[in-house]
Amino acid sequence: MILSFGSEQPAGALLTVLSVAGVLAYALAAFWATRRPRTWRIVLALAWCLHLAALVTDIAGIGAPAPSSGLVHAARFGFAPSLSMTLWLVLGVYLIESRFLPLPSAQRLLSILGLLVMLVAWLFPGEYRPQAGSPLAPLHWAMGLASYGLCGVAVMHAVMLNRAERQMRAQKGQGGPMLTTPVLTTPLLRLERLTFQFVGAGVVVLSLALVLGWAFMPSWRWDHKTLFAVLGWLVLTGLLTGRRVFGWRGRRATRWLYFGAGLLLLSYAGSRFVLEVILQRTW
Numbered sequence: 001m002i003l004s005f006g007s008e009q010p011a012g013a014l015l016t017v018l019s020v021a022g023v024l025a026y027a028l029a030a031f032w033a034t035r036r037p038r039t040w041r042i043v044l045a046l047a048w049c050l051h052l053a054a055l056v057t058d059i060a061g062i063g064a065p066a067p068s069s070g071l072v073h074a075a076r077f078g079f080a081p082s083l084s085m086t087l088w089l090v091l092g093v094y095l096i097e098s099r100f101l102p103l104p105s106a107q108r109l110l111s112i113l114g115l116l117v118m119l120v121a122w123l124f125p126g127e128y129r130p131q132a133g134s135p136l137a138p139l140h141w142a143m144g145l146a147s148y149g150l151c152g153v154a155v156m157h158a159v160m161l162n163r164a165e166r167q168m169r170a171q172k173g174q175g176g177p178m179l180t181t182p183v184l185t186t187p188l189l190r191l192e193r194l195t196f197q198f199v200g201a202g203v204v205v206l207s208l209a210l211v212l213g214w215a216f217m218p219s220w221r222w223d224h225k226t227l228f229a230v231l232g233w234l235v236l237t238g239l240l241t242g243r244r245v246f247g248w249r250g251r252r253a254t255r256w257l258y259f260g261a262g263l264l265l266l267s268y269a270g271s272r273f274v275l276e277v278i279l280q281r282t283w
Contacts, residue, residue, distance in 0.1 A: 015057045019122040022050035026115035033108035040107060045095060047111070051088050051118060055081075058125065079272035082145065084121035086269075087113055089149030090156060101190070106156055124276065140216070143209035144229075144268065150202035151236070151261045157195040158254040164188055165250065196243060199257060203236050206264070224271045232263035 025047030032040040058081065091110055165188070210233060213226075239256040242248040248256070 015054060016122070018050055018054040018057055019118055022047055022054055022118045023115050023122075025050055026111050026118065030108050030111035030115065033111055037107075040111075041095075041098075044091070044107075044111060044114075047114060048088070048091050048095060051084070051091070051114065054118065054121075055085060055088065058121075078121075078124055078276060079269040080117070080121040080124035082148070082269050082272070084117045085145050086148040086152055087117045089146070090152040093149070093153045094156070097194075101194070106160060110156075140209055140212040143205050143212065147202045147206035147209060148264060148268075150198050150205060151257075151264055154195050154198035154202060154257060155261050157191055157198065158257050161188065161191050161195060162251065162254055164191065192249070195257070196240070196253075199236060200240060203233065203240060206233050206236075225267050228263050228267035228271070232260045232267060235260035235263060 025043060029040055029044040029047050032043055087110075091114055094106065094110060168188075206229070210229060235256060239248070239253060239260060242256070243253060
């Protein structure tokens with residue numbers, strides 16, 4: 001899902017420097033997450049910018065050696081770059097949202113995840129694909145990535161929602177006064193509403209990506225990637241329908257969300273991981 005160039009050659013010096021700098025910045029952000037929130041926010045924003053610079057450098061092939069196969073305008077795909085771009089989108093939403101809705105419980109986790117995906121994307125940059133096959137292919141891939149990111153943000157909110165509910169039940173069971181914790185500072189109804197707003201947006205974008213792929217991609221076929229994507233769409237659409245018709249909330253709703261997001265993860269990143277790393281197959 002990431003367009004890039006020169007995948008048969010080692011990464012260029014600029015990409016290596018940006019990747020190492022981004023990993024170090026994310027490590028510092030993880031360190032400062034609970035110690036100095038203001039410092040953490042500045043460092044995370046720097047890491048996010050370095051992450052973006054590394055992605056742009058990879059996409060444009062800036063500073064990369066000339067490809068040995070002679071393919072100058074080849075697209076590069078891989079499970080690791082797709083995960084890297086997805087988490088970059090999640091972090092971008094979080095940086096904006098955290099200015100209006102404090103979500104401190106996700107700070108360290110997101111910093112560590114950012115470190116890991118940048119490192120994995122640097123180690124597994126993907127492979128060549130000589131041609132896109134359709135002028136609308138980049139739009140199809142971009143929408144697929146956007147749906148990944150939106151569902152990832154929804155999962156992040158669902159995790160915090162479940163944690164907050166567990167804390168409330170635990171404090172209520174103790175029979176004492178309700179204590180204020182970092183998670184409980186966020187109104188649960190607002191957190192729940194945001195969760196399903198992101199699910200709805202992800203379903204809409206994923207629907208458009210599937211329609212574009214089916215209608216305009218000459219290489220469209222019912223493989224593992226397509227099957228898992230359609231199954232994920234069905235599960236998430238069923239979740240939204242169940243919430244509207246039957247009022248699904250709490251653990252039942254979040255379990256559907258986790259299952260649907262897991263199917264989406266398997267659709268591209270999972271299938272490409274098996275092909276690239278386990279089976280060592282090319283396109």
